[in-house]
Amino acid sequence: MAYEILNEDTICEYLLGIESVREYFSGDALVASEIGDGNLNFVFIVKSLDDDTKALIVKQAVPYLRCVGDSFPLSRKRMSFEIRALQSYYDATPSYTPKIYEANEAMSLVVMEYLGTHIIMRQGLIDRVVYPQFAEHISEFLAENLFKTSSLSLQSSAKRELIDQFNSNRELCKLTEDFVFTFGFMPHETNDDNADDNETAQSLFDDMEFKKQVLKLKYKFMNQTDALLHGDLHTGSIMLNADETYVIDPEFAFVGPFGFDIGAVIGNLVLSYVSHFYRSGDEKYQGYLLALIQTIWNEFEKKFLLLWDAQKNSSLIIEGYIDDATRQEYQSEFMRGILQDTVGFAGCKMARRIYGIAGVEDIRGIEDKQMRRSAEKHAVEIAKRFVKEYQSVESVEDMMLLIGASGV
Amino acid sequence: MAYEILNEDTICEYLLGIESVREYFSGDALVASEIGDGNLNFVFIVKSLDDDTKALIVKQAVPYLRCVGDSFPLSRKRMSFEIRALQSYYDATPSYTPKIYEANEAMSLVVMEYLGTHIIMRQGLIDRVVYPQFAEHISEFLAENLFKTSSLSLQSSAKRELIDQFNSNRELCKLTEDFVFTFGFMPHETNDDNADDNETAQSLFDDMEFKKQVLKLKYKFMNQTDALLHGDLHTGSIMLNADETYVIDPEFAFVGPFGFDIGAVIGNLVLSYVSHFYRSGDEKYQGYLLALIQTIWNEFEKKFLLLWDAQKNSSLIIEGYIDDATRQEYQSEFMRGILQDTVGFAGCKMARRIYGIAGVEDIRGIEDKQMRRSAEKHAVEIAKRFVKEYQSVESVEDMMLLIGASGV
Numbered sequence: 001m002a003y004e005i006l007n008e009d010t011i012c013e014y015l016l017g018i019e020s021v022r023e024y025f026s027g028d029a030l031v032a033s034e035i036g037d038g039n040l041n042f043v044f045i046v047k048s049l050d051d052d053t054k055a056l057i058v059k060q061a062v063p064y065l066r067c068v069g070d071s072f073p074l075s076r077k078r079m080s081f082e083i084r085a086l087q088s089y090y091d092a093t094p095s096y097t098p099k100i101y102e103a104n105e106a107m108s109l110v111v112m113e114y115l116g117t118h119i120i121m122r123q124g125l126i127d128r129v130v131y132p133q134f135a136e137h138i139s140e141f142l143a144e145n146l147f148k149t150s151s152l153s154l155q156s157s158a159k160r161e162l163i164d165q166f167n168s169n170r171e172l173c174k175l176t177e178d179f180v181f182t183f184g185f186m187p188h189e190t191n192d193d194n195a196d197d198n199e200t201a202q203s204l205f206d207d208m209e210f211k212k213q214v215l216k217l218k219y220k221f222m223n224q225t226d227a228l229l230h231g232d233l234h235t236g237s238i239m240l241n242a243d244e245t246y247v248i249d250p251e252f253a254f255v256g257p258f259g260f261d262i263g264a265v266i267g268n269l270v271l272s273y274v275s276h277f278y279r280s281g282d283e284k285y286q287g288y289l290l291a292l293i294q295t296i297w298n299e300f301e302k303k304f305l306l307l308w309d310a311q312k313n314s315s316l317i318i319e320g321y322i323d324d325a326t327r328q329e330y331q332s333e334f335m336r337g338i339l340q341d342t343v344g345f346a347g348c349k350m351a352r353r354i355y356g357i358a359g360v361e362d363i364r365g366i367e368d369k370q371m372r373r374s375a376e377k378h379a380v381e382i383a384k385r386f387v388k389e390y391q392s393v394e395s396v397e398d399m400m401l402l403i404g405a406s407g408v
Numbered sequence: 409m410a411y412e413i414l415n416e417d418t419i420c421e422y423l424l425g426i427e428s429v430r431e432y433f434s435g436d437a438l439v440a441s442e443i444g445d446g447n448l449n450f451v452f453i454v455k456s457l458d459d460d461t462k463a464l465i466v467k468q469a470v471p472y473l474r475c476v477g478d479s480f481p482l483s484r485k486r487m488s489f490e491i492r493a494l495q496s497y498y499d500a501t502p503s504y505t506p507k508i509y510e511a512n513e514a515m516s517l518v519v520m521e522y523l524g525t526h527i528i529m530r531q532g533l534i535d536r537v538v539y540p541q542f543a544e545h546i547s548e549f550l551a552e553n554l555f556k557t558s559s560l561s562l563q564s565s566a567k568r569e570l571i572d573q574f575n576s577n578r579e580l581c582k583l584t585e586d587f588v589f590t591f592g593f594m595p596h597e598t599n600d601d602n603a604d605d606n607e608t609a610q611s612l613f614d615d616m617e618f619k620k621q622v623l624k625l626k627y628k629f630m631n632q633t634d635a636l637l638h639g640d641l642h643t644g645s646i647m648l649n650a651d652e653t654y655v656i657d658p659e660f661a662f663v664g665p666f667g668f669d670i671g672a673v674i675g676n677l678v679l680s681y682v683s684h685f686y687r688s689g690d691e692k693y694q695g696y697l698l699a700l701i702q703t704i705w706n707e708f709e710k711k712f713l714l715l716w717d718a719q720k721n722s723s724l725i726i727e728g729y730i731d732d733a734t735r736q737e738y739q740s741e742f743m744r745g746i747l748q749d750t751v752g753f754a755g756c757k758m759a760r761r762i763y764g765i766a767g768v769e770d771i772r773g774i775e776d777k778q779m780r781r782s783a784e785k786h787a788v789e790i791a792k793r794f795v796k797e798y799q800s801v802e803s804v805e806d807m808m809l810l811i812g813a814s815g816v
Contacts, residue, residue, distance in 0.1 A: 151630045156585055157578040159630070164575055170565040177564055177723060186729050208734035215738050219724060222559045222567070225631045315585060316627060321594050326616035330623050 003076070003107055006060055008032045011044055015058070020101045021111055025054055032058075039067040039358060040078070040251060045114060055114040056101060061251070062108075074171055078251045079108035081169040085253035086110065088228060089141075092148050096141045096247055115246055118239040125235060125272040126362060128285045135292055137245035138238070138265060139299035146258050147307040149228035156315035163225055166254045173222075173254055176231065180348055181218035184356025185211055192364070195355035200377045204351060204384070213387045217344045224257040231256070233264040234349070234360075235272070259341025262300060267346030267386075268360070269293050270403055271353060274379045275362040278371040290400065297342070297396045301335050336394060343393045343402065347386025354379055411484070411515055414468055416440045419452055423466070428509045429519055433462060440466075447475040447766060448486070448659060453522060463522040464509060469659070470516075482579055486659045487516035489577040493661035494518065496636060497549075500556050504549045504655055523654055526647040533643060533680040534770060536693045543700055545653035546646070546673060547707035554666050555715040557636035564723035571633055574662045581630075581662055584639065588756055589626035592764025593619055600772070603763035608785045612759065612792070621795045625752045632665040639664070641672040642757070642768075643680070667749025670708060675754030675794075676768070677701050678811055679761060679787055683770040686783040698808065705750070705804045709743050744802060751801045751810065755794025762788055 006014055012030040015021045028048035036043035041061050048054035061079035065072040083105060089097040102111040124131065151159050183190050186205055195201040204210065230237065231252025239246045273289040276282050308331060313319045317327065353360045354376050363379060366372040385402045393399055414422055420438040423429045436456035444451035449469050456462035469487035473480040491513060497505040510519040532539065559567050591598050594613055603609040612618070638645065639660025647654045681697040684690050716739060721727045725735065761768045762784050771787060774780040793810045801807055 151627065156582050156630065160575050160578045160581070163571070167568050167571055167575065170568045173568070174564050174723070182726060182729060208731055211730050212734050212738045212741075215725065215730070216741075219559065219742075222564065222724065223633045225633060315582070316630065317623065318590060321590060322619050322623070323616055326620050330620045333620075333624075334627075 005062055006042075006044070006058070006109070008034055008044065011046065011058060015046060015056075015111065018102045018111065021056065024056065024101060028054065036066065039065065040074070041066055055116060057098070057112045057114050058109065059112065060107070060109040076108040078169065078172055079110065080105045081166055081172070081253045082249070082251040083110055084165055085228065085230065085250035086112075088149065089145060089247065089250070092144045093141050096137055096245055098246055098248060115239045115248075118241045118244065118246060121235040121238040121240055122268070122272075122361060124240065125269075125289075126275070126279070126365070128276070128280060128282055130285075130288055131240055131242065131245075133243060134240060134245055135295040135299055137240075138247075139296050139303055141245070141247055142262055142265070142300050143303035143307060146227040146229075146261065147304050149255070150226055150258070151316050152308055152314055153311055154315070159225075159315070162228060163255045166228065169231075169252070169254045172231065172252045173256075176252060177218060177222065179357055180352050181214055181221065184352035184354070185214060188356075190357045191355050192357070192359050194359075194364070194372075194376070198355075198373070198376075200373070200380050201355045204355065204380055207384060210351075210384050210387050213344070213390070214348055217341070217348055217387070217390075220257045220341065221260060221345075225255045226258040227255065229254060229256045229261050230264075231260070233261045235265075235268040236360075238265075257341055257345070258338045259343075260345045262297070262338070262342040263345030263347075264349050265296065266293055266342060266399075267349035267383075268353075268362075269296075270346065270382060271350055271360055271362050271379055273403070274382065275366065275375055277378060278366050278368075278375040279362075290403065293403070294396055294400060297339065297399070301339075304338075305331060305335065339396065339399070340390050340393050343386050343399050344390030347383040347390065350379055351383035351387065354383075413470055414450075414452070414466070414517070416442055416452065419454065419466060423454060423464075423519065426510045426519065429464065432464065432509060436462065444474070447473065448482070449474055463524060465506070465520045465522050466517065467520065468515070468517040484516040486577065486580055487518065488513045489574055489580070489661045490657070490659040491518055492573055493636065493638065493658035494520075496557065497553060497655065497658070500552045501549050504545055504653055506654055506656060523647045523656075526649050526652060526654060529643040529646040529648055530676070530680075530769060532648065533677075533697075534683070534687070534773070536684070536688060536690055538693075538696055539648055539650065539653075541651060542648060542653055543703040543707055545648075546655075547704050547711055549653070549655055550670055550673070550708050551711035551715060554635040554637075554669065555712050557663070558634055558666070559724050560716055560722055561719055562723070567633075567723070570636060571663045574636065577639075577660070577662045580639065580660045584660060585626060585630065587765055588760050589622055589629065592760035592762070593622060596764075598765045599763050600765070600767055602767075602772070602780075602784070606763075606781070606784075608781070608788050609763045612763065612788055615792060618759075618792050618795050621752070621798070622756055625749070625756055625795070625798075628665045628749065629668060629753075633663045634666040635663065637662060637664045637669050638672075639668070641669045643673075643676040644768075646673075665749055665753070666746045667751075668753045670705070670746070670750040671753030671755075672757050673704065674701055674750060674807075675757035675791075676770075677704075678754065678790060679758055679768055679770050681811070682787045682790065683774065683783055685786060686774050686776075686779040687770075698811065701811070702804055702808060705747065705807070709747075712746075713739060713743065747804065747807070748798050748801050751794050751807050752798030755791045755798065758787055759791035759795065762791075 011032045025048050028050040030046050031049055032044045032046045035045050041059055044058040046056050061076040063076045064070040065074045083103040099113040147153055230250045237249045269289055273286050276286050363375050366375055419440045433456050436458040438454050439457055440452045440454045443453050449467055452466040454464050469484040471484045472478040473482045491511040507521040555561055638658045639662055645657045681694050684694050771783050774783055790811055
């Protein structure tokens with residue numbers, strides 16, 4: 001069918017035209033409510049009126065940026081990339097990917113499993129919830145999806161086909177270039193009001209060494225095609241409970257540097273860690289977060305290397321080319337490179353959330369203004385160290401030192 | 409028209425159906441001869457029987473590797489990439505690009521200016537010809553084409569469109585991955601017989617540090633999208649005389665790392681330099697070649713930076729983001745990165761020409777077997793140093809030291 005923007009009144013009829021959805025609801029009457037709180041799209045929950053255990057999520061892209069309105073046009077083709085990424089994730093890691101009932105690129109729409117017992121991780125972290133399975137889950141999600149879409153695994157021609165599939169996600173890549181790597185580090189109309197008349201903001205905007213290093217990372221973002229990335233993997237793109245973890249919202253998906261997704265996860269966990277100096281003073285929870293960060297990296301590295309060890313023959317390293325000891329040395333230098341990029345990207349992701357558009361609730365939600373300013377300063381200090389020193393990080397311990405040596 | 413393989417008998421009639429060609433020959437009778445000596449395609453020279461100043465070149469791709477035959481299928485789509493690259497070169501640097509009279513992707517065919525007073529550079533170097541304009545020309549060609557197709561100049565979305573245009577040149581990229589970065593460094597059926605029972609070949613195949621470094625460069629080749637590359641810019645892809653320089657045969661064109669093209673030029677000049685220890689003992693000509701290598705880098709860097717300085721606003725660095733001094737620091741670190749990659753890729757390109765398929769005449773054409781083996785050893789030594797030490801090169805002088813400290 002031709003593209004049409006759905007609303008609470010029209011969506012149920014539309015859904016009943018889809019066989020898999022009809023089967024799921026087995027003929028029940030339906031009711032829809034719009035629940036989207038994101039920046040880009042409309043999101044509906046559609047529930048059975050006859051069986052309150054049955055519900056699905058419908059996400060539809062509109063041809064503009066939702067949080068601004070139709071004065072900010074943005075191609076709805078972004079949904080095609082989200083659909084393709086979800087399908088790729090479902091193939092590699094079905095346990096961490098919502099089940100898809102319908103994906104329609106023409107309608108820029110996807111119908112997915114409703115995660116009724118899961119919450120957005122950012123909120124969980126604010127509420128100091130401990131997630132005993134998260135490190136295991138997210139490290140597996142990252143290792144599987146990054147490894148399997150990289151040149152370490154894919155044949156060279158399959159890798160180029162993958163690039164073809166995502167290379168047109170230009171508008172969203174441009175948003176990242178602007179909002180993650182640029183505008184939040186200089187006076188800009190899109191920045192938050194908290195940047196005005198603020199010493200820490202000024203110290204960030206004036207820190208030329210930081211900004212030079214950001215350029216290196218931005219250049220990598222623009223020109224390094226390691227693997228299929230989620231592209232926006234902060235704690236607001238993760239839904240979880242004690243037992244299960246789901247990654248959602250990959251509309252920024254594209255083929256880019258390994259460290260960008262891992263850095264997004266870690267940078268946002270560091271922001272939560274910092275926030276709890278001012279929100280709760282809960283040292284135990286902070287200790288949990290620091291351990292979590294370290295475990296995520298260590299588990300990611302372990303799982304990634306296991307996958308790599310099992311791949312004896314690839315376009316990059318054909319069997320018999322190199323001896324085992326040298327292969328291991330190469331792998332270990334390769335992983336150090338991913339760690340360095342991870343730290344650098346984590347720093348960019350943290351720093352841009354402080355004064356740029358779309359700040360994080362962890363920090364901006366601190367009600368006391370003085371406390372909030374202290375948290376901002378603390379976060380900016382860690383972010384600056386991450387970005388300025390990413391190239392000299394040799395181990396996860398070095399990264400932890402950059403977090404800890406915060407002068408607080 | 410549908411694709412059809414042309415031959416000496418059918419090509420003239422085909423050409424007379426093309427208006428621009430008919431005009432060029434103004435109704436003269438034509439004669440065609442096949443003159444291709446390359447590995448991939450058929451090349452015809454088509455001459456006027458009435459006016460011996462008039463001739464054109466026709467290059468047609470066949471759906472297999474010409475030097476092997478139809479048992480080695482290779483998509484003729486490669487000609488589409490050659491056509492697109494030639495058009496891009498003609499836009500940026502018409503003085504160094506043969507004029508195109510007809511480009512037909514369906515026929516996998518291009519009709520070009522005949523370079524009647526120019527010779528293939530590799531032969532000129534064997535004959536010890538001095539080219540006073542070459543450094544100026546090739547540095548301009550490289551600076552203009554690399555800069556203008558990079559993220560330093562193109563808007564982010566235009567850059568991704570460029571990638572779209574060349575990303576399907578998969579088969580030829582795979583040939584490079586295999587033949588430039590892999591097979592020539594291990595026992596392989598495609599290697600030259602000279603690899604058998606040869607100490608230097610064995611020392612190359614056994615040098616794990618070298619091979620580990622090659623993997624880093626191969627990974628960059630596969631995953632770094634700096635700019636549109638020629639992809640095969642050795643001295644056999646350059647036609648010139650004292651006054652003019654033309655770059656031909658860009659069928660390997662794709663979007664890859666800056667240093668790959670510059671490294672191809674420099675690596676092949678180093679091979680010529682080495683060959684003259686054994687071919688001619690002509691120290692003066694060797695001095696010319698060393699100066700030429702240094703000048704090419706210096707002029708490339710100067711021209712590239714001039715273009716960059718003129719580009720005040722780009723997707724990477726928007727105006728007002730950074731102060732001038734820091735911008736210069738960033739640029740200078742960026743250029744050092746290109747130089748390092750150049751040295752690394754030059755080393756790969758040199759090393760693979762010694763024992764791999766398609767060796768270079770400069771070395772393989774040395775008739776005395778002992779002399780040839782000495783030349784091979786000498787070339788391999790420099791190539792190893794280039795590849796093992798590329799990451800610590802800080803200046804063009806460092807590169808010259810790696811050439812000179814050859815123990816000869």
